[in-house]
Amino acid sequence: MFERFAGIALAAAALFLVSPAATAEVIVYNASLSGEAAPSAGTGTATVTYDDALHTLRVEASFSGLTGNTTAAHIHCCTALPYQGTAGVATQTPSFVGFPLGVASGTYDQTFDLTLASSWNPGFITANGGMLTSAEAALAAGLAAGKAYLNIHTNFAPGGEIRGFLAVPEPGMLALLGVALVGLGIVRRARHRA
Template identity: 55%
Template sequence: MKPRTRDLLIGLALCASGASQAAIYTTQLSGPAEAPPNTSAGTGSAIVNFDTATHVFSIDMSFSGLTGTTTASHIHCCIAPSGTAPVATQVPTFNAFPLGVTSGSYSRTFDTLDITSWNTPFVAANGGTAAGAEAAFAAGLAAGTSYLNVHTTAFPGGEIRGFLTPTATGQVPEPPALALLAISVGALVAARRRRSTSGKAMR
């Protein structure tokens, strides 16, 4: 194997070893998406980022035009789009979720190995550990069987909801891995220049 090829492969391997596995899911929330459907004019959208390497998931959402005022919000798992499922995340609602409003936004990051990030029955149904809940939740997200629900005074069972669907997956290099890759590429460039200069001197 040529030295340049060898160095490039080493650099890429080092980069991959420092990567984290993250998946991004999105949804649009509406009344007709509820089970049973309702005629609420409320709407919303959300992005969920789930990283099994760092054991965190984050949620960023916004909503408006609700008929009633908010009483709770959480993610349910795991069921086909036509049905309902138990709550997987915190109850009675996400920590610090805005209550008593008809519009708002929410952003939060959760530790998936912290048992308080999960609904107790969901943990019990998946091995009795936070790791088991994390694995079941990850599987539900990947399968498209998890949904985000916003409950209100007008619709206690849920005014708007939406199933989370995967939009992007992949390996995201961590800063140390990027640095290693940069060093490897730099070494390749320097070696190539040295060979080019040496070749010219011999002519």
């Protein structure tokens, strides 16, 4: 009885994991921030969570050891090639609202409503069809393609002291699918032996 229940549960989990999401997707992007363009010992991390159903973008960042004091921070998009190059600012200018300015270390956590023009750089909206929905689509595509980065600017490096391209970490969903499929294989072998 337990084997049958376990088999059904694992099969349901596997089907759930491989079925396409019909309504919403929440994608988490991470970045390690470093001074690739400016000679900086500063470091940081960023997590950006995009929710296409709620049309939100949560930005979390932590940074320390900057040579200069912060003057701005935002997301740039979309570079010509994944994980390299530079691009214009997509999000708020001159800086994220509430980002700690005038400091060499700090943390930040803010969720932006992408249906509001105030969440965007007006130039990014114009360059991407002139509508908030087209700007959101362009940013979502840039994030998914590895063509967006979070940049922290300082008075030491006005063009950006530390930055990092936003990428999806190793997919946990694939790991869960693998576990479910292994479980199904174990249950199937146990049935054949019985």
